[in-house]
Structure formats: structure tokens, C-alpha cells
Amino acid sequence: MFAFFQRKRTAKGFGVHSPFAFYFITKVINEKLPYNAYFDIQNHLSNHNIHPKEISETHYLSFRLVNFFHPKHILEIGSGKGINTLFLTAPSHEITCTSVESSPDKIEVAQKLLSHRKDQTVIKNTLPTGIFDAIFYNLDYELPKNTNVTDTLIKHSHGRTFWMMTNIDRNKTTKTTWGKIKADERTRLTFDKKHLGIVILNSDYYKLNY
Numbered sequence: 001m002f003a004f005f006q007r008k009r010t011a012k013g014f015g016v017h018s019p020f021a022f023y024f025i026t027k028v029i030n031e032k033l034p035y036n037a038y039f040d041i042q043n044h045l046s047n048h049n050i051h052p053k054e055i056s057e058t059h060y061l062s063f064r065l066v067n068f069f070h071p072k073h074i075l076e077i078g079s080g081k082g083i084n085t086l087f088l089t090a091p092s093h094e095i096t097c098t099s100v101e102s103s104p105d106k107i108e109v110a111q112k113l114l115s116h117r118k119d120q121t122v123i124k125n126t127l128p129t130g131i132f133d134a135i136f137y138n139l140d141y142e143l144p145k146n147t148n149v150t151d152t153l154i155k156h157s158h159g160r161t162f163w164m165m166t167n168i169d170r171n172k173t174t175k176t177t178w179g180k181i182k183a184d185e186r187t188r189l190t191f192d193k194k195h196l197g198i199v200i201l202n203s204d205y206y207k208l209n210y
Contacts, residue, residue: 018205018208021189021191021208021210024068024191028064028065029061029064029193029198035063037090038055038063041083041086041087041090042055044086045083045086045113048112048113050113055083058084058166058195058196059083059084059087060087061164062084062088062136062164063087063088063090063091065162065164065198066090066091066134067091069133069134069162070091071132071133071162072094072095072096072133073095073096073098073130073131073132073133073134074088074089074095074096074098074132074133074134074135074136075097075098075130075132075135075156076088076098076099076100076135076136076137077100077127077136077137077138077143078137078138078140078141079099079100079101079106079110079123079138080101080103081106081109081110082099082106082109082110082111082113082114082121082123083113084136085097085099085114086113086114086117088136089117089120089121093120096120096121097120098122098124098128098130098132099121099123100123100124100126100127100141101123101141102125110123111123127143127156130156131156131158132156132157132161133160133161133162134161134162134163134164135153135161135162135163135164136163136164137153137163137164137166138165139166139167139177139178140166140167140174149177149180149181150184150186153181154201158201159201159203160201160202162198162199162200162201163181163187163198163199164198164199165178165181165197165198165199166195166196168194168195168197169195178197181197181199182209185207187201187207188200188201188202188204188205188206188208189207189208189210190208190209191210192209192210
């Protein structure tokens with residue numbers, strides 16, 4: 001019970017002593033102001049017969065994270081129908097997003113949805129090589145058996161890369177994966193939002209879990 005109330009406090013920024021973490025929680029994670037891009041994407045989905053109700057707070061947070069950190073090269077694992085990809089690429093035309101999805105039906109929808117951003121997006125059915133500035137990973141998406149998730153993500157990262165993980169509480173496997181990520185010394189700052197987690201690798205920060 002104490003852990004629950006402590007998480008509620010830190011989720012709002014209370015009890016956070018790091019100036020960066022306090023600003024990040026209050027001005028990025030918990031930001032409520034709408035952006036014009038939100039409405040543009042809602043209209044775009046409607047034009048493709050996808051109800052805007054499929055947009056969640058996770059999508060809005062994805063946009064805010066990209067808008068805050070300014071990554072140029074993004075890796076998205078478990079990209080589904082491409083809705084989140086729209087939010088990842090909306091902040092700047094200079095962003096490129098490599099999406100990984102294995103479902104042919106979802107890929108087909110995503111290709112139509114992202115046809116106006118062909119220069120910014122590519123969809124693959126396996127993990128690519130390369131280093132990325134940001135990684136967005138839906139833990140519900142299964143990587144090959146016996147994959148060490150933390151090591152795999154680190155391999156695709158550099159010292160200033162950040163990660164956002166969704167469905168961290170979906171089942172025992174995703175909870176275990178998220179627990180290992182939080183415990184790893186290489187993940188310097190982690191922010192637990194119950195259903196999703198954010199990881200900052202910057203070694204300038206002390207190891208802390210919020």
C-alpha cells in the first residue's frame with residue numbers, strides 16, 4: 001500500500017528532488033495541453049475510416065516525448081496499424097521512423113495510413129540493424145524466443161537514447177521484462193506509469209526509478 005501511494009506522489013512530481021525529473025514529470029509526462037498535430041491526426045484517421053477513439057493517452061505521450069527530446073531516428077517495435085507512428089513522426093519532417101510489425105493485416109493498414117509520409121517511415125517484419133535516438137516498444141509484441149530484451153535495446157541505442165515501453169503490466173512476462181529493465185544499471189532513469197514505462201540511458205544521471 002505504501003508503494004502505491006509513493007508512486008501516486010511521484011507520478012505527479014511530488015517528492016522528486018531532481019530538477020530534470022521534476023520538470024520531465026510535470027511538463028512532459030503529465031502535460032495536458034493539446035497540440036495542433038493531435039487534431040490533424042484525428043482528421044487523418046477519420047479520412048481512413050479509423051475512429052479517433054482509437055487514439056489513447058499513450059499516443060499523445062509519444063508525441064510529447066519526441067517533441068521534447070527531438071530524436072531524428074526512431075525505432076518502433078510492435079507498431080500495429082501505424083497510429084502511433086503518426087504521432088512519432090508528426091513533430092518534424094526530419095524524423096525517420098523504422099517500424100517493426102509481423103501482422104500482414106496491420107502492415108497493410110499502416111502502409112495506407114502512412115502513405116503521405118513515405119519519406120519518413122519504413123515498415124519491417126524483423127528487427128533492423130543500426131543505432132536509434134529513441135525506441136518505442138510494445139511489450140505485447142513478441143521478439144524471437146530467448147531474446148534478452150534489455151541487451152537488444154541497448155544494442156540499438158547510444159548514450160542519449162530514450163525508450164518508451166507500453167503494456168508493461170499486461171502479464172507476468174511483460175512485468176518481469178519491465179522489472180529487469182528497471183533493475184539494469186545501464187537504464188539510468190526509469191519512470192513507471194503503471195501501464196507504460198520510460199527509460200533514459202544518459203549516464204550523467206544517478207540510477208533512480210520513479
